[in-house]
Amino acid sequence: MGTPKRDPKAQRPQLGALYAAAAALVGTAAKAGVLPDDRVDLLYHSYSGGGVTINGTSLLARKKIGDHLSLVGNWYTDSVSGASIDVVTQASPYKEKRNQESLGVDLLLGKTTYSVGYINGSEPDFRSRTAYASVSEDMFGDLTTLTFGASRGWDKVGERGAPTFKADADRRNWSVGLTQVLTRNLLTGLNFETTESEGYLQNPYRQVRYSSNDPRGYSYEKEAYPHTRTGNALSGHAKYYLRWRAALDGSYRYYRDTWGIVAHTAELGYTLPAFHHWIFDAHARYYRQNQADFYADLFPYAGSQNFMARDRELAAFKELGLGFGASWEWRPRRHGFLQKGTVNLRYDNLRFKYDDFRDLRVQAPVGSEPLYTLKANVLQFYLSAWF
């Protein structure tokens, strides 16, 4: 059995998600028919849960040039440390820094906004590049906004301790979004997105366990994933303005992919301005998924299947998130360069309950270890300024 030196949970899937989220950040922030405001945001973020701590910062700046052009740039960094359950049971604790830079351009012509951008991400053993483009059009008296988007990504996967190992993975996304004003108080949206991945999609460090004659009753071998994956997601969301100046929002998303994962996400939120300068938020999110076709907590013997995974991300689980946010707004008395600023704090508590991922830190007969649960705290503190 090899001895991986890295936390398998902190590898590829996180980065793929990071870049997808960044594409959303810089790629679709523009509304059709009007360019986004000039603003700067500086975020400090902290995730702590399951023995892992991830801290970092994100700086986002957006500036209009003339009446038709807007530039946006983002610099994101985080640092991972600690020992997750994967590290405790399979690997060695470690520290790692990750960086990402992105640049985007929005061009407004009439009622149409064209957006393009590029994202570059790097880690010691991973490199990712993503290019994206989208077009948004306001229609029907500006009550409807239709957006088409596409992105293409190229990943290079390496492995620490194996300098000759290099693998590629390609990503392609297509999306269509519709935002519709239904009444003077109700805004709704519908989104559909297809994601395609091809190449080396597994984690070079993560392993599956199988029953063996080892004194523990099991041994490890490397995961084996299919080389292609296609997923489709459809979501609907709505936001309603309440007569005492508050907003209620809800959303639902259905996801299905060729690895056999079916997932449901439901969210509910409430936003309430108060005391002249404050805005408070409360939100709840429920998520559940079934497991991938080739996932198992314990395989019967070595090489028992062509494809094998024991990744928590591909396991069946339920997740509940509860969060609160507070934002304090400040406006200068004299109207000058700075229009307004906000100081923001957001806290979220996440709870994961896995249906078939066992906690191997507990000594028990093989296959009857307790099911793993995870609690995490997510803190965001950020400053925003509008110019």
Place this chain on the structure above:
Amino acid sequence: MPRLRTVLLIAPLLGGLLAGCSPIEPWVKPYEREHLADPIMAFERDPVSGAYFEHVHESREGARGATGTVGGGCGCN
């Protein structure tokens, strides 16, 4: 009688098509969009926070995409 039935069937279809050619009147007038233009009605008020939180979820879940960041805007400004 068959001719009358045909006319009765086709007329509404033709009417619908002709109505489709006329411009659609916005049923929420620009001066009625004050509530929609309120910052609390933005689907994503702070993109830097929204993108980070999307990352937190996607890195731990199998599902991804269609999170509502595409599109946006109500033409209220």
